[in-house]
Amino acid sequence: MKISRFLTATALASAAFAFPHVASAQDTTTDSDTAAAQTGGEDEVLVTGSRIRRPNDVSPLPVTTVSTEEIFQSGRISVGDVLNDLPQLRSSLGSQNSTSGLGTRGVNFLDLRGLGRARTLVLVNGRRQVSADIINNGNAVDINTMPTDLIERIDIVTGGNSSIYGSDAIAGVVNFILKDNYEGLELHGQTGISDYGDAGNQYVSLVAGKNFADGRGNISINAEFAHQSDYYASGRRNLRQNDTFIVVDTDTASSADDVKDRVFYTDVRSTTISLGGQLGFRYANTPSAPCGVDSAGSSFTCAYLFQPNGSLVNQTGLRVGLGPNGNFVGGNGTSSREGQLVALSPDVTRYVVNVLGHFEISPAFVPFVEAKYARTEAFGSQSGPFFSQGQTLSDGIAVAGFNDRSYGSGAGVTNGVVNREAIRLDNPYLSAAARATITAQLTAAINSGVNPNTGAAFGTTAAGLANQATSLAQVAAGTYRFSLRRNYLDLGARDERITRETYRAVLGVRGDIGSDFNYEVSANYGEHKENNVITGNINRQRFLLAMDTTTNGAGQIVCRSQVDARYAGADRGGNPAQLAADIAACVPLNPFGEGNISQAAKAYLTMPTTAEGKATQFVVSGFLSGNLGSLFTLPGGAVGFSIGGEYRRETLTYDLDDLTQAGYAFYNAIPSFTSPAFEVKEAFAEISIPLVKDVFLLKELTLNASGRVADYKGGAGTVYAYSGSASWRPVNDLLLRGSYSRSVRAPYLGDVYSLPGQNFTPAPADPCSARNINTGSATRAANCATAGRPGGTSAAAGTYDFVYTSSLEIVSGGNLDLKAEKSKSLTLGGVFQPSFVPGLSVSVDYYSITVDDVITSPTVQSALNACYDAPDLNNQFCALFKRAGAGGGPRGEQEFRILEGSYQDAPRNYARFKARGIDTQIAYNKRFDWGLLSMKGVWTHVIQRDNFTDPARPNFKNVLTGELGDPSDQFNISTDIKIGKVTFGHSIRWIDKMYLNTFEDYNGVNGEPPQNPDYATLVQYPVVAYHDLRLGVEVNDKFEANFGVNNVTDKNPPYGLTGVGAGSGIYDNRGRFFYVGATAKF
Structure with missing residues (x-):
């Protein structure tokens, strides 16, 4: 109760005093600093979104800045996770979201405004970084490679910036600014663990820097180690059982009838899979169906479970939902949450080393270097090597002289193929008691008038009745097949181990030419390598051979293909030579129960699969910037300009083992990929025109414009990007700004x-x-x-x-x-820094982004x-x-x-995306007699987030606003109070309600009424607020300790969500988390 009251009071205080941070190049932390900024100092810096040096409080674009102190205070060891908590970024692939999907474990990508990670350009010191999205043949930077403790700040710019930085800057830019002149030695360590005793992490960082030659040179080095332990739903009391919504009404696609289609149940058990094997026999839809009917009169399957010893029992529990399968609540079935079936976060180990250096030979000639090596090792388990539902592998071989009816159409049409993944009734591993039960079920189901595997009715035609009779005869002969639905965990977990290495080297020279001009020329090479090993995968061709068993003349259990050549068909037309070898080596598989698979069968079936990939990027760029004050000045000052060019070349390769390429592994048949080089030559220019300053209502009025032309080798051809902006300061305390840009993203x-x-x-x-x-x-x-x-x-x-x-x-x-995507961005807003409230800064910015010719399938x-x-x-x-x-x-x-x-399936230029909203940032920093108060808040209100992806109706919009992962409103507020050497901090992350399903279910869109207002008993997931507490103690000027608790109230994802996935990942699934850290300076 005391904690709850404290959090409520702190949150109210935060809301009363502040929101977040002004869009500027530097944080303001003291009254004097703020006052200097408001009166307009003469120091000039490069602000993200421009190559023209300008005063640090003047930016025509909305910029959100995250400082190194905020990263440190978050208690997180991944800067990507810090950023993904910001309202401007949609939860993409981060610590919680990279647990599923081949090749994505352990990566951390950014997605501004939910427009897709390929449309967010990530820079380091204003320069590109090589892509790490190899498995998807895509272009996205892994934020896990960033040096956390070497970051000075992170600038997040909303809106198109292609005219400044080139392709991909459609939603905006995230620019990591590194410490350039660090001097000293700092050691930082942190460790933490969840309230559940899992999800532990460790972080150690060393930063060392030295100025030399009277300050003309500096070299800095940073080395980091970070480790995050994996954790699973089975280890969480709130997630180890499956709680979910189940369809109970039969008109799920109709208009409102005041009967809710879905009801929330706890402890739901599967009717289509189990660890030992699950059976479900289909019956005709009659009120007398032996295992009951749903609300529409459709029969439920008669469900059975194989026990570990191979015996067969009825599945128990409360039958709910719709036929044929429905669900069980409680009982003896599987929740599909056991063991490592649902991973909440992968195990990730990260090593990062960065070196920065520069030396001023003269003010006009300053060579510099940046070098990075990052290694990430990710591990995770998920499911077994294979799960079968009878027809998962879509096997089908022709067997001469035998017309199998197990999966044939009910009307009697002959397809003449056998599905070896299904179990034949005479399987020698099947016990006599189990065989008798299955025989009785198959016979009764066929006599009811339907195929027991598919539910297809035989009908009353001559062909249908003949098919029914043939099916009964095959059951009696033991040649009929049935579907065994099973997760083969006893073959071993399907573990994925991914090693990623990123190399980056920048060599360049910069300098000032007199007092009016400066330049920079640099060469930037990046390389990302990836090795992916999945252990315990299955060879699908061998699985089909091993599943289809019989006995030989000596009564020994063997693979059927070894004694009957008619069943020796290759999977998907495989290599006959490989097929012969697989048949010769075949070891029969006992699929019934758990732990009954022999080691020989396991060795025959499972195999490691491997994939290796490499992406390279080489960029040469240069620009000349300055002002024309030596030639002329305008009433507002000297005209600033920048002009330059860039050459970029990228390559991408991805090689997989032969079995994977052939489709023999239990996932897609993925071809190796080696593309032609991607090359582009670009020229760009920028101008800043200060029209007037220091007159009535025109303290400042500046116009800005920029443009870029890019010539792509290949299909994109020549593309153009441009932008224009204006900033107007009518009085010292108020800056108004606006911008319009046209940006591009090349395929x-x-x-x-x-x-x-x-x-x-x-x-x-x-x-x-x-x-x-x-x-x-x-x-x-x-x-x-x-x-x-x-x-x-x-x-x-x-x-x-x-x-x-x-x-x-x-x-x-x-x-x-394919051709290039094109976007139009508009931003309008302002910054208010009232002189009568020193330390307060408020910014409000409206953004509108439309992306046309979107590349998607x-x-x-x-x-x-x-x-x-x-x-x-x-x-x-x-x-x-x-x-x-x-x-x-x-x-x-x-x-x-x-x-x-x-x-x-292939991508096309046909879709359109739209995003509109308002960002509000407020910062307040004030020193009192008792200490220092610092407050910051960031609030994003989404007005529109629509996708137009219907190929037949290009103007038909899909509204994403308010759906899971895309809340209409989200804000973060952080408050710190420093008294003496002790700092008390509190942060709140507030997430608005989100629809259980689609926006269209409850709202009329495209001139159509709501699609299904009775979708479920719950319309929206509730508002969720996460509270973090922290305590910092400066023991002396050389040593600081910090302690914290994130998610103090132990908020879990609502209504059975796991917090894994692009939508559900917006919620924290780690629970209450404790951490302690220390920083020592030498």
Whole structure:
């Protein structure tokens, strides 16, 4: 209670006194400093967003600055995590969000305004850094490579800056300014642990610097070590069980009926997977279905679980949800949160060494050097080597003389293929009791009139009745197959170990030419290397062979392919020589229960897979800057200018082992990638025109303009960027500013040159299924019929109604015809620094960003809908995929189903993004008789965040504002009180309510009514506020200790969210966290 009252009082005090920080190049920490800034000192510096030196409190662009002190006070050991907590940045890939996704563990990317990490340009001292997004063939800088204790400040500039810095600066720029003249020796250490006893971290940093030659030269070095331990949902009392919303109403896509479609349940257990094996038998939809029906009369599957010893029992618990699978609440099923199944954060170890140096031979000739080496080692486990749901691998081989009906269409259409991933009833590892139970279930389900694996009805036609009879005969003969749905954790965890190394070297020279001009020329080389090893993966071809078992003449259990050549088909047309070797070495697999897989089978099935990649960047740039005061001056002062040029060359390669490229591992078949070099030559110029100053209502009026032309080798061609801005100070206390810019983002290497490779899309809703055929345009049904849909335009029972229960395989690649993205940015705002309140600074800025010709791939769902909702089938979207003919597909696809691997996915210039909002920053620094009060706040109010990504309707907007990960309002407030040598600090991070699903569910958009206001019993996730407390003690002028507690109230992600992922990651999943640190100066 006392803590709660203290936090409330502190938060109210913070809100009463301040918000955040003024957009300036330096923090103001004393009254005298603030007064000097307000009266306009003569010192001039480079402010991020310009190459023209100007007074440090004058910036025509809104700049948020994060100081090294703020990083230190946060208690975080990753500067990327500090930045991702800012309202301006959408939670992208950070400590919590990089746990899933091949090759992304341990990275930390930034995403300004939620426009995508490729549209946020990251700089170090105003220069580019090499990309680390190798696995995605993308362009994003890993913030984990930044030297935390060597950072002087971080400037975050909103709006397009391509005219100053080149491509990618569409949402804005994040510029890391390093300490340039550090002198002394400083040792900094910190360690922390969560309230749960996990998530520990350690950090040690050494910074040393020395001036020499009477201060004309300096060399500084920084070495850092940081380690963050992994932690899992199973170790958290609030996350070890699965709490989630479950669909209970049958009209989830209809308009409001005052019946909530989803209800929140705790301790939900899966009906489609388990650790020992789960079975679900489909029955016809009748009120007398043996395992019950849902609210719409659809039958639930009869669910069974294999126990560790291989015995089979009924799955227990309260059955809820919709058929056929539904869910269980409680009971003996799996929560899918056991062990290492849900990682909340990876294990990351980081080593960073930086060297900075310069020497002034003369004021006109100052050579300088920057060098960096960063090594990151990331580790994490997730799931087992493989999880099977009966048709996960989409296997299908033709077997001469045998027409398997286990997954054949109910109407009797023959596809003549066998799915070896499914279990044959005569499997010798199956106990007699389990076999009897399964036989009885299969027989009863078939007699009810449906295929027990797919639920497809046999019907009453002659072909359907014959198919039903054949299925019963195959059950009796033991040749029928059933789906075993299982996570194979007993094959060992699928561990991913990634080692990343980043090298960067900058050599240059700068200097002043007289008192009016300065220049800089530099060469910047960066290289990022990555090695990714996944241990315990499976060889999918061997898995299919080992799953399909029988006995030989001697009664020994063997792989069926070893005794029956008809089952010796290669997976996906593999190499016959490899197939023969795999069959010869095949070790049969016992899939029933847990821990029953032999070591020999494990060795046969599992394998490490490897990937190596390298990105390089070489930049030569130079500029001349200064003012024309020696020639003429305007009433406001001398005209400033900058002119320069840049050459940039980048390469990207990514090599994978042969098995991965062939698709034998349990993930995408990923081709190796080596692109042609990316080259661009650029010229740029900037001018600042001070029109007038020191007259009534015109203390200052300055116009600024800049432009850049870039010539890309390849498809982007020649592109142009420009900007204009103005700053007006009517009185000393008030600065008004505005800017407009046109920026560009050229397609990156991966966008253009990625080779076609296997990928997967979440289960789409087939627009031609009976349940969807009448939910689209007026032409959808007719187009589906024209395309060959069984049942024509009818949605009646027995017509085509396929439902995807797992992902669809597609082929993804690059596009040689891409052009550059273009953006328009507008900012309007001002800075108020009242002389009657010394130490107070308030800035308010409006921003508006529109990105056109966005490079993105249409979702498979939107392309399918666009195909059949068009006036006819003669459109670009219908050409992207193929469907199975009357005889079914080559992998057992039923008639008319979309063929696995047929959809061709590639990026296109067709989308548009819009972002508008208001940033408010307030800072207050005041020295009193009792001590120093420092307060800072940052508040972002999002007015609009829309995506226009529907390929068939370019003006159809998808509203993201207020959805998970994109709150309408978010603010941070930090308050520090220093009394003597002791500093007390408090910070609050406040996140607004966010919709449980989409904005469109509850609000009319695009002239349409709300889509589903009855989506769930909860409309929005609640407001969440995180409170941090800290204490700093200056023992003496050489030693300082700090202590802190982050997330004091132990706030957890709400309503079953894990805090992992681009949306849910906005919440903290670490819980209450304690840390202690110390800094010693020598």
